[in-house]
Amino acid sequence: MKFARAAGFCCALLLPLTAAAEFKILLGFDPADDSGKQDMAFGVAAAPSLSAALGTKVSLNQTTNLTDAMRASRTQENDAIIAPPHVTASAVSHNYQLIARDPKNASYVLVARKEIARIEDIAGKRLYLTQQDSVRAYLAKGLLTEAGFSSKSFKQTVYGKTSGAGLFALASNLADVTVAEQAEAQTWISSHPGVAAILKTSRPVPEGMALMVRKNLAEGDRKKLLKWITSFDTNSSGIGKLQLTTAADEEQYRYIASLGILTPASLSGVQRVTASEVVKLMANGAVAVDTRTPKEYQLAHITGSINAPYVERSLKDRDFDSALDDFSAITALPKDKPTIFFCNGPECWKSYKASKIALANGMKQVYWFRGGEPEWQEQSRPVAGTGSSK
Template sequence: MGRVLAWTLWALAFASAQAAADLKVMVAVDPSDREAIVISVIDLQATLTRVTGQSVSAIRSGDLGDVMRSTRTGEYDVYIAPAHVAASALGHGYALIGSTERDETYQLVAKPGVTTPGELKNGKIYLTQQDSVGAYMARGMLNESGQSLKIFQQVMYRRTSGAGLFAIDTGLVDATVAKSTDVESWVKQNNSKATVVLSSRAVPGGMSVVVKKTLADATRARLENWLLSPAGTISGIGRVAYRSDPANYKYVSALGNWTPSQLPGATIVTAAEVLALQQKGVPIVDVRIAKEYQEKHIRGAISIPYAEKSLKDVAFDPAMDEWAGPQLLDKNKAVIFHCNGAECWKSYKAARVALTKGFKSVYWFRGGFPEWDEHGLAVESLPTTMAETASRVAQPVLPAAATKAH
């Protein structure tokens, strides 16, 4: 009896160890019809098992929201996924192998006569499902332009990616988002009068493959060598024949949370302009968290952290956030707000709140601390109180590398 129990426990332990040793692969499929490709998970498992020499567990999912969540917690060793999912993974401990198609651009297309996103207010927009690449790009491009999906009276989410252009020409909707190649083809073949309102930058095409950086070197090498070889075609997906510039993935990743490129009522300034304003006595307000400010900040900047709880959207609700700026600053004097660059919403929100509170002269340093640091301008690491800053804010801030304190 004891031997049987021991054998059973050993078998269970062995099975558990084998399961734990499986290479976990996630195949994330865009829910729009164009990307609803036929993939045999069983064939994929067999192929990758042969290539890597170890057991592979592959899962296919069309729930891209949940898949993106899993990239942040590192639940899979390999992701084969659309660009926005791969971009999220690359920001959370994964490395790029490549993509199955060339880069592409997305365009916000509207009915004839529309030239700006604002003119679509109270209209209808057709998008593929909420977690699809098209819907993701729509939200990002609108945010970047200073607008939001909330300007539309109705957002129609559907599975058919090509129907949006047809819906515009038939008057069913006012706008849609589509790949530029599809737009060009549709306009040419159907003599469409639809107009392009916004265009994205380059976006990695097809499906991208990323692997966890902590994956065993030998396993990672086998995977990469096979995927990049002429024989490395994934059934139903294609061959990883392209490698987009990493900056394109960073763009896609940030686009989901990208701040607008304009802010009515405020003046958007560059690092050089901020330096000139500071030398004239205009205070620079750093709204990042206190820890970031103490580690390194613009020399002479004031720290007034913006506690952000609202959505990263132009239609954010300031009542959900906490910020002491209006109580600590003089609304009759000019002020500059900044945080961690164009993808950081805190300074945008702070500037918006200041404007609504009646501040007379608001400057928004959209590029924020990253832009300042990249230009070699003076920084410091010690905390600076408002009193200390006030006593020296009019002093010149020299950009020479020798003045930089880390």
């Protein structure tokens, strides 16, 4: 799929339509996965009919930054999201409804060089993953977490940009462990006998793209989208591959969500609090600190909270390297006031890291609202911001 065709799709969707309202769609694709790139083709043929079917202006944001797509899956700033499985899993967990998906499934595996006979033996070895926000890296980290490993368990972790480079790295003795799609790995192992073996396998999970809509989307718009989807030839490429979903499909995505790189359940020296406890603390003078980006804060935030964003470059890991991040907004906060840190829920590491840094910097009373903005909004508690009325 050529980028020019994808750009043409975006332009077609952005043409002004007759209705005044704007329908916002986020399209995220995985640049580390060839099939993800091919899925960019889904809307080329469908673009003219999409705007006509909805009868309104459509604003499409296309991104290869799946970290940003994961963030957007929790903020509900888009009416619909079309994205790979781990973004879908996050959205389904945060007030989006799954309505269509690519019907193909696949399992993912951890593959290790032949000298490593057991999963326990990968400690201290060299790990190769696709880029940090890719679906393969996401699932690999989930499998590694299940097996009790963190980033510090490995001698070296390299993030590449292509899905096949990990197996090449094994063959070249540049890495000891990598992740691959199961069928791909089995084919490769057969053609490279004696080089590597599969150590751990995920259960089958969805492949390709899926379509989600906000749960509070108007029923009329939902029906128009469903009619639009089912009007395409299911044998064609792109959007034609998406099929209407069932409860069993949603359960598969919830399994992916369970593999997610969630923050720890607790943080030593810091009190974890719920939304109702945040209300009481703020009523008694505690400061609620939103560690998300200024854009997210402007869109919607806990009423009365302040924004102290920072640039996050370190890994999403309890053993993160704080030297890679800019915590100046956190360390500048008063140390003598009770302070509550929050961000985008259990999958978001910013408030966890901020809480840890604040405690280490001498802050006396640190609270961590792990559920964050998603929990707050799911309980219909007061929010402020440009998108707070949606």
